[in-house]
Amino acid sequence: MQLEPLTLPRRPLHDDLVEHLRDLIVRGTLAPGSKVQEQALSDQFQVSRTPLREALRSLAAEGLVVLTPRRGATIAEITRRDLEEAFPILGALEALAGELACGNLTDDDIARARTLQAKLVQAHEAGDLANYSAANAALHKLILQAAANPLLSKMLKSLDGRVRRARYMVNISGARWAAAVAEHEVILSALEARDGRKLGQILKDHIANKLNALIGQIDG
Amino acid sequence: MQLEPLTLPRRPLHDDLVEHLRDLIVRGTLAPGSKVQEQALSDQFQVSRTPLREALRSLAAEGLVVLTPRRGATIAEITRRDLEEAFPILGALEALAGELACGNLTDDDIARARTLQAKLVQAHEAGDLANYSAANAALHKLILQAAANPLLSKMLKSLDGRVRRARYMVNISGARWAAAVAEHEVILSALEARDGRKLGQILKDHIANKLNALIGQIDG
DNA sequence: CCTATTAATTCTGTATACAAAATACAGATC
């Protein structure tokens, strides 16, 4: 008899390092622009430089660290220009995800989306940012799953990692929050109508508005 | 007096390896699905395993190789499903590039584009695939430069690497070639009109047609 | 006291070494 693979927890060290470091970077613990001393970090994590260097290469591919030959690694800065470059791409890909999702959405998906939207509104009214973010993330995940394009999911996740750091730096304004909730209502209606083109356009605008809100806070 | 950095040619080995390996993979010399023995490859390139492994990590991030823990690296397969996932993304991003480009195109850019289009038509009539491809690539590059979004350029380059391998496997049909030339004429007219929305839509369709042509050849 | 040059130190890039896991192989058992 054949047992299930059972996913034994034996994972390479550098994979753990990638996840841990990504978390530290996205959360801002490792500050943008700061130099990464390989020796220091590998000492701190109790590993040798070899797996650490491999992890840094992965993170460099994601754009979270910058590798300069013979000069080592630094945590990638996140400039206004970076955001202005990333957000239109994010918008285009979210729009694509929306369009693709509309072709696959089941009635059950839409019902779940409506439930999440209710939670989102409720969290907003309660001023509960944590639950709002959770519902928001769940909605995005639902759309991505319906889009059924793993490569698209992966690319969006990577892009999101780049810009998420900026959101950790600023706190959402009351006006922007209310506007976002309103936009989500429109998103839901397009979703329920399975109107791919409209959903795509709305998601694109939604992302563009996010960028403007962010930029307004980062520098006048 | 301070001399310019002068871009000394001292590049890390793994960067060279990345480029060389990418070339071998894209051209099909390293066949999809084949296992990559670290020792064997590092012996062949006369380097140690350390830089080779770092190069493999970079290529894994690009999606050209697949790393399985404790089981090593294999050259990524390129399935019909992979193409069906990658092309819509390629289309969305090319469309975005077109839209962005329209906002920045100078008269000189448009003049150069028209010249390239003429070369493209000429090469097609002469049956000169090499020059056609060159003109085609130059046109794409022109649009990307006008789009002025380095991140977008980088992502498109990476995506292109994924699908380019498939194009090395099949040869373009006469009908598809003629259609592509016709589509390029429409692209040019949208570009001359600086009609971003239209250009985006056309580029998207153009990519979708490419996918269909490819799929038709890979399997019926 | 400041600048320029040089020496010392630190850090990266690469090679090698070793441990553990995976694979291949051989013999044993049914």
Added chain:
DNA sequence: GATCTGTATTTTGTATACAGAATTAATAGG
């Protein structure tokens, strides 16, 4: 003859070692 089990070999994962470049400290000269 096929399958299972234990051993040998190969291969990956990680650590350490060493050479050379980059940075910093130190010293000499103005």
